[in-house]
Amino acid sequence: MTAYIIRRLLLLPLILFGITLIIFGMMQLLGPDRLLAAYVDPDTFNKLTDEELEALKEKYGLNDPMIERYTKWLNGVLHGDMGWSVVGKMPVKDALLQRIPYTAELALYAVFPVVGIGIWLGMIAAVHRDKFIDHAIRIFAVIGWSFPDFVFGLFVLMVFYSWLGWLPPGNLSLWAEDVVKSPSFHHITHLLTVDALLNGRIDVFWDALRHLIGPITTISWLWWAYLLRITRSSMLEVLNKEYIRTARAKGLDRRVVINKHARRNAMIPVTTVGGAMVINLFAGTVIVEVIFNRTGLGRFTASAATQLDYAAIMGSALFYSTILVLGNLIIDVLYAVIDPRIRLG
């Protein structure tokens, strides 16, 4: 298995090369004029003469052939320089590093409840098939299933912020932000909730958490619904298998039969889907960060895309692709761990 993991990791640079080349190429289709728009603010842009425009294009190298420009970008990345982000008004690398913890915190908080609760509810529904609890869980799932996350997010904002005032948007309240920015606050993990606890500031922790609950619920609900349905159907299928009857024929307790013999088998398809879901969760953070007005990689990527900040787009693409490839690798390994019939090679 180690050999397999190493082989897959060696492939990573190749995959990233392909992805960035494609995205870079697609952006070139916009033409040098549109790309230039990112560098100049709109008011001055309209007043520029053709000669001045040409000069600017030359200055930013926008007239160079695509391969030459890609090579230049790649060379920069290899030397730790990802270019200048117009949207972030700072080097792309710094902009990314600054925002990744915010999004990572959101994603981490979303992943564990999603996976845990989704699988747990799915198991309960399957074991109590057609009983009241099964119907209740499935209604809960249908609600998640039928709302797109942007609608659900707005709904959460309306009820829990606008009406009840419980869950405010943003990352932190102003007072808490002052605390976090003060020199006495140590940034150890860069995850706000964890750092707040490490600094002994329960009030900041609670404030950060209050800001996280809405976004987490919004991201999670759809995936809960999805994971729950897959777990339920997979579990129902497994419970009808003959080896479950064999296990019961041995005199095993129902709980052992379900938790040992059925669950591990039921987890095989769930792992495939669940893993892909967790990766997709990062996509969910884009919408949620925009709706809840949170600082983070998702919102940064969204603004970069709308303002054609191509260096920032390339940087985000590089980050998300890496997550995607590593995530898929983890799923494949997990898959082999759960099912002895799978052999990686």
Place this chain on the structure above:
Amino acid sequence: MIDVENREPILRVKDLKTYFYTEDGVVKAVDGVSFELYPGETLGIVGESGSGKSVTSLSIMRLLDERGRIVSGEIIFKGKDLLKLSEGEMRKIRGNEIAMIFQEPMVALNPVYTIGDQIMEAIILHQGVDEKKAREMAIDLLRKVGIPEPEKRVDQYPHQLSGGMRQRAMIAMALSCRPSILIADEPTTALDVTIQAQILDLMKELQNEYGMALIMITHDMGVIAEVADRVAVMYAGHLVEYGEVHEIFKRPRHPYTYGLLSSIPRLDVEQEKLKSIPGTVPDPLNFPTGCRFHPRCEFAEERCKVEEPEMVEVLPNHYSRCFFWKKLEDLEVK
């Protein structure tokens, strides 16, 4: 041969009725079945698929799925009615005193746990030994059922074993707690013919060694002839004939048994063409009135369509559910 007169049965099934409540209606899978099992003997239960033979065995183990319900009857095991036991008490019997092996070793073993793990589970549960001891016992069992290199096989997964090996592992698992009854539900059906004979031999050998009673469920009269002491023939949820195996093979007194026996190819008698029983097993939602076999019976008369025959003792310890069993007296099985 078992002396039926003077022995106490270890298991007595009395008027067992197991119904399945489906959306389309009530399926009377087992509808009033009675038989006895004596210590150390082999009872063959034979019938076509859908005759209720597997449901009978699952009823004894109380392993029916949620739609199946035992609506009446008694299953007396060592003086206790299994149907009156709590689920907890029943669990102490399953795998410990009554064990079961299933048709397809392919799907009856859990694919994600090793063979050893699955054998040890029952040992640890019922015998209260530690894991190390259980593992030694599992290896001994694997050796006993004829699996080569048991020390290695014990750590292998089911998919790493051949079909015959898997069925041997199933047998090892079932025998791990030295049960007094082993129920084998078509244990050889999914196997190659050469392997079938080996598995049957192994089961007979282990039965003698452990002194356990065996219920062999099969659709194959050849298997019955090979292993059974007595045989119960099932058709559409009923027992239709019941008695000693030699007696029934020589003097079948129910047209269905007669048909089953005539459809076995024989080498010792000239046969032009194999006989078969016309028609198929009736729809369990909609059994025929009167005798359930009458639409397929070559001896059926008007009476069979309206009146349901009872089990009658046609010869000593030989029962048949047919009004016209005497007609078969003159026929010799061809």
